[in-house]
Amino acid sequence: MPFAERVKKRLAKYGESFTVTGGTYRGIFSMLSSSMMNTYLDDVEIMGVTHPGLLLMTQGDANINVDDTLTRDGFTYTVMRTSEHHIGDDSVVKLAILCR
Numbered sequence: 377m378p379f380a381e382r383v384k385k386r387l388a389k390y391g392e393s394f395t396v397t398g399g400t401y402r403g404i405f406s407m408l409s410s411s412m413m414n415t416y417l418d419d420v421e422i423m424g425v426t427h428p429g430l431l432l433m434t435q436g437d438a439n440i441n442v443d444d445t446l447t448r449d450g451f452t453y454t455v456m457r458t459s460e461h462h463i464g465d466d467s468v469v470k471l472a473i474l475c476r
Contacts, residue, residue, distance in 0.1 A: 380466040384435050391434070396446040396455075403434030405448065408473060416457050416473050425456070430474040436460055436467030451476055 391402030408429035413422050430453060434440065444455045453474035461469050 432472040
């Protein structure tokens with residue numbers, strides 16, 4: 377079984393459901409640490425992050441783009457940045473930086 381399929385199964389089992397761009401996916405949310413902000417955002421973007429920012433890990437083929445919005449725990453978050461991670465030709469996971 378390809379690695380991407382194993383990731384999808386783990387997200388289906390342990391992930392939390394969310395809706396973005398008309399599609400429903402499962403993902404794992406975590407607080408956005410300063411080291412992750414420094415990895416994916418420049419200094420100006422970091423200053424614009426309203427805390428708490430979130431890091432979302434979801435399936436690689438999820439249709440999530442910059443400026444999309446999603447609601448979690450009663451708060452609306454905007455996607456600041458996305459990053460797809462591949463193994464070979466397979467898109468395994470997509471990370472999204474979210475801020476309010």
